[in-house]
Amino acid sequence: MPDRKRVFSGIQPTGNIHLGNYIGALQNWVKLQEHYDAIYCVVDLHAITVPYDPAELAASRLATAKALLAIGVDPGNSLLYYQSQVPQHAELAWLLGVDTPLGALNRMTQFKEKSEKAGQRLGLYAYPVLMAADILVHKAHLVPVGDDQTQHLELTRDIAVRFNGKFGDTFPVPEQITPEVGARVMSLQDPTAKMSKSDPDESSRILVFDEPDTIVKKFRRAVTDSGSEVAYDVTGKPGISNLLVILSLFTDRSIDDLVEEYNAVQYGSFKQLVADAVVEGLTPIRTSYKNLDDVEVARLMTKGALDARMRAEAEMVGVRRLVGLGN
16 A cells, blocks of 8 residues: 555553553554554564563463454454564664663653563663664554653654664654544543553453443442533543543544533433443454454464565665665
């Protein structure tokens, strides 16, 4: 698709995907593949920058690939693969890393946060450079990322500009795509905090493959706000505002329309409305996931990796020549 701009994004193989991942990122992936040359990968090299169990990683890698397919990522309409099966990612990360200032890496907020739990290690420190390589190895023009990854994308842009300034115009400087609605889905138990799999309270998040009765129970327990009015006010009514965002995404209706219709509805009834919409929206995905064959998924991912290696290698030939490592 040479006439289309190229979009790239990756997802860590962290197991079951929650509603924040789906609304904030993956739902957008499905839409983007219809309009762009879309490249998506399961970033398993990033996953090993913190302590992990190899058997669990293997299982969650496959589960994540299946989830992407079930959600609607189409290997016939986009490139989908495991990051570790395309060695050009790691090769370019080294070439970019040798010229990345330590000061830029020292400013990365995510390193400071994750190193408190996992300990300071090179993998975590160099994580943003590998992310830059993920994007630049395919010369992507656009990257759909949430607010928490904006800092990393800014570093990627700086790395691209620095390389281009030193070796000539090589990499497009990628732009960020952020969905207008749903870019940041909040916890159901603490609507001032982002929905996260690491939250010890399982009722704080809806998993895409939760059973319907589990989804309903979690929404019933969702924290709301003082008063009784259904209104969108992130500061004054963060709980109801979060539910409105979720309902908007699952009904394809504007928040203003929803507020107008449900303004006087009691909170309990409103939470049930949101739960019903989410159950209806996720049921086809859950069904599709259950019907996927593991062997066929593995075949699709292997084919994707072969195609990705060919494309990445075509780009790396020129990069190696520029830095003095070409044949």
